[in-house]
Amino acid sequence: MSKSTLVSTTVNGDAVEFACPADESLMTALRDRVGLTGVKEGCGTGDCGACSISLDGRLVCSCIVLGVEAEGRSIETVEGLSQNGVLHPLQQNFIDHAALQCGICTPGFLVAAKALLDRNPNPDESEIRYALAGNLCRCTGYDKIVRAVQATAKDMRKKGRS
Amino acid sequence: MRYETPASAKEAAGLLKKEKGAAFLLAGGTDLLVKLKMGIVEPDLVVDIKRIPKISDIQSSAKGFTIGAAVSGAELGEHAGLKKAWPGVVEAANLIGSDQIQGRATLPGNLCNASPAADSVPALIAAGAKAVVVGPLKKRTVPVEKVMIGPGKTSLAKGELIEAITLPKAEPRSGDAYLRFTPRTEMDIAVVGIAISLKLERGVIKKARVVLGAVAPTAIVVAAAARAIVGSKLDDKALDKLAAACSAACNPIDDKRGTIEYRVRVAGVLAKRAAKIAFQRAGGSL
Ligand SMILES: Cc1cc2nc3c(=O)[nH]c(=O)nc-3n(C[C@H](O)[C@H](O)[C@H](O)COP(=O)(O)OP(=O)(O)OC[C@H]3O[C@@H](n4cnc5c(N)ncnc54)[C@H](O)[C@@H]3O)c2cc1C
Ligand code: FES
Ligand code: FES
Numbered sequence: 269m270s271k272s273t274l275v276s277t278t279v280n281g282d283a284v285e286f287a288c289p290a291d292e293s294l295m296t297a298l299r300d301r302v303g304l305t306g307v308k309e310g311c312g313t314g315d316c317g318a319c320s321i322s323l324d325g326r327l328v329c330s331c332i333v334l335g336v337e338a339e340g341r342s343i344e345t346v347e348g349l350s351q352n353g354v355l356h357p358l359q360q361n362f363i364d365h366a367a368l369q370c371g372i373c374t375p376g377f378l379v380a381a382k383a384l385l386d387r388n389p390n391p392d393e394s395e396i397r398y399a400l401a402g403n404l405c406r407c408t409g410y411d412k413i414v415r416a417v418q419a420t421a422k423d424m425r426k427k428g429r430s
Numbered sequence: 431m432r433y434e435t436p437a438s439a440k441e442a443a444g445l446l447k448k449e450k451g452a453a454f455l456l457a458g459g460t461d462l463l464v465k466l467k468m469g470i471v472e473p474d475l476v477v478d479i480k481r482i483p484k485i486s487d488i489q490s491s492a493k494g495f496t497i498g499a500a501v502s503g504a505e506l507g508e509h510a511g512l513k514k515a516w517p518g519v520v521e522a523a524n525l526i527g528s529d530q531i532q533g534r535a536t537l538p539g540n541l542c543n544a545s546p547a548a549d550s551v552p553a554l555i556a557a558g559a560k561a562v563v564v565g566p567l568k569k570r571t572v573p574v575e576k577v578m579i580g581p582g583k584t585s586l587a588k589g590e591l592i593e594a595i596t597l598p599k600a601e602p603r604s605g606d607a608y609l610r611f612t613p614r615t616e617m618d619i620a621v622v623g624i625a626i627s628l629k630l631e632r633g634v635i636k637k638a639r640v641v642l643g644a645v646a647p648t649a650i651v652v653a654a655a656a657r658a659i660v661g662s663k664l665d666d667k668a669l670d671k672l673a674a675a676c677s678a679a680c681n682p683i684d685d686k687r688g689t690i691e692y693r694v695r696v697a698g699v700l701a702k703r704a705a706k707i708a709f710q711r712a713g714g715s716l
Contacts, residue, residue: 273433290433290476291466313464315617317530326504326533332463333534334456336433337478380529401616402528 277338279304280348288335295319297335298345306346306375310404317403320376321345327383329402346375349382357420357427358382367416369407377403381417389425393418431473435481439499439564439593442477447566447589449475455591456480457500458534460527461543479591488512494599496562499592503532516597517711518606518625522553525610528617538592544578545619547644551578552625553608555649556639559597565590575641578648604629605711609704610644611696613687620644621688622696624676626708628659633714635659640672640701645680645693652679655701664709664716672705673698 272287279302286301293312298304298321310316312331319331322344349356358378361367368374377400384391384399391399396417397410405413436442446453451474454462465471479485485498488509495512503523506512513520526535526549538561540550554574561577563570566589574595579585586592606627612618623643629636640655655675662668682693706716 291431293467312467314460314531317528320530327529328533329530332459334433334459334463383529398616399529402530
């Protein structure tokens with residue numbers, strides 16, 4: 269066991285400090301030290317995307333980032349999506365389109381889908397499927413997830429215009 | 431495990447050299463941290479290069495491009511100038527993993543992880559890329575094809591690391607392309623990868639480099655395949671000769687994702703397709 273290092277970060281807009289050993293993943297630090305259990309562990313090796321977060325604006329798998337790498341960085345997790353108790357349009361559309369069953373993959377899909385829509389407000393179906401290829405879901409068969417993202421893109425474009 | 435964030439490549443080299451235990455350089459961590467989590471490696475020291483000034487920059491000059499060792503796949507894909515000059519290199523790098531992996535994966539990491547199936551490596555070799563290698567005492571520049579010497583093995587000495595990858599200036603009427611075949615469309619390992627870079631003169635191929643990945647212990651430069659298309663306008667006869675030379679150069683493994691027979695056959699088929707793309711990118715008409 270390595271000794272712990274103090275890490276100062278910004279998480280969902282707030283200054284957050286945690287102490288973790290050098291070999292601990294950022295996923296584990298966020299879950300067990302910061303208490304953000306929306307960051308899910310599926311595989312732990314970068315394959316499933318359940319642990320997806322945004323790190324300095326880049327989508328990454330937090331299971332293959334070290335906690336100590338986050339020093340001075342800005343992190344966004346699924347917990348940062350809703351604002352003042354109002355769900356993000358992606359979250360609402362996931363519910364409306366029944367895009368989740370067990371839900372373990374959902375936070376990762378939401379974070380990855382948000383990264384896509386931030387970069388491309390009008391993705392076609394194939395762009396959505398490629399952008400979400402790093403997220404695995406064993407329940408839904410993906411179709412409803414794709415529909416929910418398409419519906420969100422449409423809603424957000426409408427809102428952006430009005 | 432100790433974690434260090436040196437302020438220069440030379441300091442990083444010194445830390446790696448001095449360490450008595452198992453020391454690893456950390457770039458994007460998409461190979462190293464997977465191995466750490468699976469218990470395949472047990473580092474005593476991890477040296478993270480990402481805090482080194484300029485190591486995340488892409489510089490372009492009259493001579494070409496210098497890509498810092500911490501530049502991620504996503505950043506390569508967002509660089510319009512690089513994409514225009516070396517579309518094959520960028521498309522190969524962008525095939526690595528998912529968007530999440532692209533947010534972190536680097537070219538030197540792909541090269542130094544030394545998998546025979548590494549996607550960016552054939553494209554870098556075809557483009558004539560070089561690795562800028564920094565050691566505790568001196569700096570040297572080596573062609574990318576000299577870095578990987580076998581599965582999991584590189585020619586870098588203890589303490590040496592890659593500071594940047596350089597790409598030459600793309601010549602007029604030149605083009606490159608990379609294609610891979612995987613059983614799944616995304617998130618899979620190449621069964622065959624092929625990179626072709628070529629230059630035209632009055633519509634005829636003047637120079638070419640053909641590099642195969644995933645069909646031998648390292649990426650291989652196939653000189654006979656280049657000879658098969660040089661002097662041609664990429665007619666069917668030249669394409670058949672190219673395919674035959676590529677298939678003949680394969681020395682693949684047999685596994686659940688592709689048999690030897692299959693890999694050999696696919697190498698030829700993909701070579702034809704990649705050559706056509708590179709030819710058209712160079713301004714040639716088929
Ligand atoms: C889910 C998933 C999907 C993937 N898909 C693909 C794929 O489709 N194609 C593919 O080719 N690869 C794939 N990979 C493998 C990996 O993402 C790539 O090899 C990537 O380019 C590694 O880069 P990195 O910066 O993350 O390397 P790291 O993990 O940081 O390093 C890899 C190795 O290289 C060494 N190293 C790193 N940088 C340097 C340097 N500058 N100088 C000297 N040594 C160095 C490290 O010490 C380590 O041993 C995948 C990985 C995952 C987890
Ligand atoms: S838990 Fe990180 S990708 Fe699966
Ligand atoms: S809803 Fe169960 S894994 Fe996706």
